[in-house]
Amino acid sequence: MSQRITIALIQSHLHWENPEDNRKMFEEKINTVSKDTDLIILPEMFTTGFTMTPQKIEAEEGDITVGWMKSMAEKTESAIMGSIIFQEDDQFFNRLFFVYPNGETKTYDKKHTFTLAGEDKVYKAGEEKLILEYKGFKICPLICYDLRFPVWARNTEDYDVLVYVANWPKPRIEAWNTLLKARAIENMAYCVGVNRIGQDELGYDYPGHSAVYDVLGKQLAFSEGEEILYATLDKEHIVSTRQKLKFLEDRDDFSLKG
Template identity: 70%
Template sequence: MVQQLNIALVQSHLLWENPQANREVFSKKISSIQKNVDLIVLPEMFSTGFTMSPENIKVSEGENTVKWMLQQAKMNDVAIIGSIAFKENNRYFNRLFFVYPNGEYKSYDKKHTFTLAGEDKVYRAGNNKLIVDYNGYKICPLICYDLRFPVWARNVEDYDILVYVANWPKPRVTAWDTLLKARAIENMCYCIGVNRIGLDGLGYEYSGHSAVYDVLGNQMVYSDKEEILYAVLDKDHIDSTRNKLKFLQDRDQFNLSQ
């Protein structure tokens, strides 16, 4: 029997530039999650909100949040994905961590920094795509604005799941909905998007719309309120659809220059 993957999407309000308070909120939310879940996905910058003033936060809070993720993963026997504001070598990064239950982790630095908000002036962009192996699935985790750039997400690695963590504002949420579905269809993969909800410290509103789409672009779950969403991903669905339709065999061949 091919392994299924049980996932939980945590669509939550975020407390502005307050890592300790956000960790406490997410600790409670994670403790309420169904026990058969394999993977928990948190929003972009889940410990602070989408701040362009990371200097307002103690540098140690980055490491504190990573330690918290490791503790939560081990205690709940689950993998956790989320991004945080992280300082390393005197530079700030919008860094996603994929934390395994066994205490290991991998990281990805956001490739496309959001110039409209000046993210490019505060956070250093990454150049390396990450593919994670977990429970028989290949997962490609990306961050928010990356969603607008299909070449970076192109499935040249034969990954099974594409994950976007985000702080995507309400006025442009139609683009979020449309592009998540498009990324699933064009890459013949499950596509997961986890957005925040509520107002941030600058008055921007977020309406959620966290969702999961299957290989054919069918919406499996969706929400526009603060809640935890659940979905079951099936490797058979991926393999059988790709074997039947074979669209990925006709994809363009290219090497992405950095």
């Protein structure tokens, strides 16, 4: 019997710089998620929106949100992931948390901070790629602007699922659509993108377009509205396709230098 996981992508508006209201909102949405869901994915900076003034957010909010994620993961018996503002040693991070149902936590700090918005001047960039294992699947979580950099996502670890959480605006949404599909094809992995919708306090519009693509780039889920999308990922699809089409074995041999 093939291994499968069902994922839920929560595409939502966000309350600007208001962690408490966002936690309440997402808790209501999570409470409606199908009981057979294995992994719930939230957008980038899901408690605040994509703000460049993290000093407005109380430092303890990061720990409060992680505690909330653990509580929701235990309650739903599903893993939960998404990125938030996290303060550590007087530095701010755009940090993704992957919380297992048992409370175990893995983290990834956004590698490519968005220079166009000045994110590089406010948030400390990460240096380590994260590959985690969950229910027989190897997952690589990344954040928004990381999508534009294929070398960082390059599948040298034989991961099964690539996930991007984002606040990706309307003027460049075709790049989002195109690159998600490309990352799936070139890495022979499922590629999942979770974006927000609505307008933020700075006037930027976000059109959603959360989506899931299979190993060959076939779209399995897509939405422009405020809703929860579902997709079931099948390990056999990955294994059989890679055995038949050995494209990853022909990849160029090189390494990144710091």
